[in-house]
Amino acid sequence: MQVLSKLNHAVIEFYEKLSSWENDVVREKGLTLPQMHTLEVLGIHKAMRMKELAKRMGITTGTLTVLVDRLEEKEFVCRKPHSTDRRSIIVELTGTGQAMFEEHDRLHLRLIEELTSELSDQEKDILLECVTKMNGAF
Template identity: 70%
Template sequence: MINTLNHAIIEFFEKLSSWEHDVVREKGMTLPQMHTLEILGIHGSMRMKELAEAMGVTTGTLTVLVDRLESKEFVRRKPHDTDRRSINVELTDTGHVLFEEHDRLHLQLTEGLVGACPPKDREALLRCLQTMNREF
């Protein structure tokens, strides 16, 4: 059973990754750039250090990502309100529009994938995914 589950998770990850690459490439973005917009779109303005931690990258890597996103006018840096040493990153209006568009594509994909599953299976899937996310 565990081998079958392992292979199913890997297959799903590969298919989802391929879909994600295609969608992001059409927008002239890289996956890490889009993931940056997703995190900011979901959580709002964040300190650079917090954003790097959320993405699992170094602050140096994030600086390069934010530089590129800022040059495309998708994000902006702002001084932190209370900590002069910190810089916040937030979506611009253009970045927010792109995030919302991408989020809608994710929602459509999710609706299509789980639409054939009975409601109790959807609830079980949600519980399993939440548990796995906590364990990560």
């Protein structure tokens, strides 16, 4: 089997395992995966316009509106008017949302520590470089 075919199958298997783990973790918190993804993007990049958030997540503003409505009901995010653009709405994490993001981020870090525990520092550097390049290709 050629290398690209093996890599293809390995990436698919990794994605499926990671997705399963992620779904289990998120479900325990009473959230959906897209809701948690919204918290992650806001936790990493901080408050932003709805349009920018939708673009960063690769979804429509209509889909994002439904997600933000649900997260606002759960008091994880809040909307506020943009200071200089009356047409724009800013979405940001509440204290509860920030705490949920930080807890989830710690779970991710622990998972990465476990998954890479047998890799050398050099292998971790190479893995980071490869994943970064792959992310940049999207």
